[in-house]
Amino acid sequence: MDQTYGEVNQLGGVFVNGRPLPNAIRIRIVELAQLGIRPCDISRQLRVSHGCVSKILARYNETGSILPGAIGGSKPRVTTPNVVKNIRDYKQGDPGIFAWEIRDRLLADGVCDKYNVPSVSSISRILRNKIGNLSQPGQYEGSKQPPPQHALSYNHMYPYYPNTMSPTGNKMGNPAGHVSISRAWPSVHTVSNILGIRAFMDPSAIAGAEGYPQKMEEWANVNRTAFPSAHSINGIDKSAIETDIKYPQHSSNLSSYVPACAYSPSNQYGVYSGAASSYVSPGHHWQSQGASLSHPSGGVTMHAGDIHSAMGFKHPLRDGDRKPPSPLSKQQHEALSGAHGLTLPTSAS
DNA sequence: CTCGTCACGGTTGAG
DNA sequence: CCCTCAACCGTGACG
Numbered sequence: 001m002d003q004t005y006g007e008v009n010q011l012g013g014v015f016v017n018g019r020p021l022p023n024a025i026r027i028r029i030v031e032l033a034q035l036g037i038r039p040c041d042i043s044r045q046l047r048v049s050h051g052c053v054s055k056i057l058a059r060y061n062e063t064g065s066i067l068p069g070a071i072g073g074s075k076p077r078v079t080t081p082n083v084v085k086n087i088r089d090y091k092q093g094d095p096g097i098f099a100w101e102i103r104d105r106l107l108a109d110g111v112c113d114k115y116n117v118p119s120v121s122s123i124s125r126i127l128r129n130k131i132g133n134l135s136q137p138g139q140y141e142g143s144k145q146p147p148p149q150h151a152l153s154y155n156h157m158y159p160y161y162p163n164t165m166s167p168t169g170n171k172m173g174n175p176a177g178h179v180s181i182s183r184a185w186p187s188v189h190t191v192s193n194i195l196g197i198r199a200f201m202d203p204s205a206i207a208g209a210e211g212y213p214q215k216m217e218e219w220a221n222v223n224r225t226a227f228p229s230a231h232s233i234n235g236i237d238k239s240a241i242e243t244d245i246k247y248p249q250h251s252s253n254l255s256s257y258v259p260a261c262a263y264s265p266s267n268q269y270g271v272y273s274g275a276a277s278s279y280v281s282p283g284h285h286w287q288s289q290g291a292s293l294s295h296p297s298g299g300v301t302m303h304a305g306d307i308h309s310a311m312g313f314k315h316p317l318r319d320g321d322r323k324p325p326s327p328l329s330k331q332q333h334e335a336l337s338g339a340h341g342l343t344l345p346t347s348a349s
Numbered sequence: 350c351t352c353g354t355c356a357c358g359g360t361t362g363a364g
Numbered sequence: 365c366c367c368t369c370a371a372c373c374g375t376g377a378c379g
Contacts, residue, residue, distance in 0.1 A: 009375060018359035018373055040351055049375050054353060071372045072361025 013047025020068035021048060021056075029056050030066050083118060086111045087126050099123040 006014040015021065025046055032042045039057060043050040060066055083106065090102050099120045106112040118126065 007375090015374055016360085017375080018361080020373055038351080050352065051354080051376070052374050055374080058353085069372050070362095072363075073371070074363040074369080 009047065009049055011044060011047040011049065013049075015048075020071070021052065023066065026056055026066040026068075029053055030060050033057050033060075083111060084126055087123060091127060099127065102127075 006016050009015055020026075025048060028046055029042055029048065032045065033039065033053075037045075039053045040050055042048075043053045046053075056066065086106060086109070087102055090097055090105055100123075102123050103117055103120055106117050112118070
């Protein structure tokens, strides 16, 4: 698993089958799209399949988030201990109650909402398996009961403003609770800035883009030591960094990708120069690789943690009656700090 | 040529 | 622990 190397797609871009693209690339896709660049051009520029560009943009338009959905795991359990407890109570209060009645009551009593109410069959199963013996008030009782997942994760949406051009035009649209979007996107006003290597490209981000961090421990350490604030933001913790840190590519893999990124001076998007060669700084720990990266914001280096604040919804969870926001929950946390740097493969024409 | 869609082979992680 | 399985992934091809 750790040894999974990236594959190269038809456009020469590197990807890892089954894994999301790095956030930096996702961000760039959205940025370019907002600048009016056509998806087909974005696809070529970033060497990402047009299907993927289409999908990411569609998702962004739909949800306001660039982040990938939650991969793996099971759906949030609807049969939380609290739900089970309530079902038991209903059953005790009325042994003849039907499962569908229980379901209705769960909704009516606000124990569940329409998104997490158990199905009738689930309730039946609960009645059968967990409440069959009412004399045992049990294992699901109380105190150690975790909070309902949805209450936490569903509301933890991290909107992302690709740049200061927020849809509302209010670039400081986030309340004080969110940490400085301005810090996350320092004076990005010009096209060249936007298209250029971004300020969020910190050394670890570079590693992410060009050779994904070799060891998640290292990545974790970097995050912990260098970006402690990341953890205070939105309660993100270690899990928040796993998505991208596991992106299994190695810096040793660099050379195979860098040439593809060889940047053409004539390219309109080529705003950073000579960076490619510095990526392959030999014998250096990946952390140091980005140090030599030059970018237009004049040495402003953003930390991976900063991307947290850069992630935000265009509209805070405007889902409303849209589908349950589940696809972006914990995964968002995970993805947030995975701001890989991005080497823009600008040799495309 | 562009772009939406989907089968495919893959990874992930809760249960 | 290991397994299962349903979620998601990006690619590549089709229309």
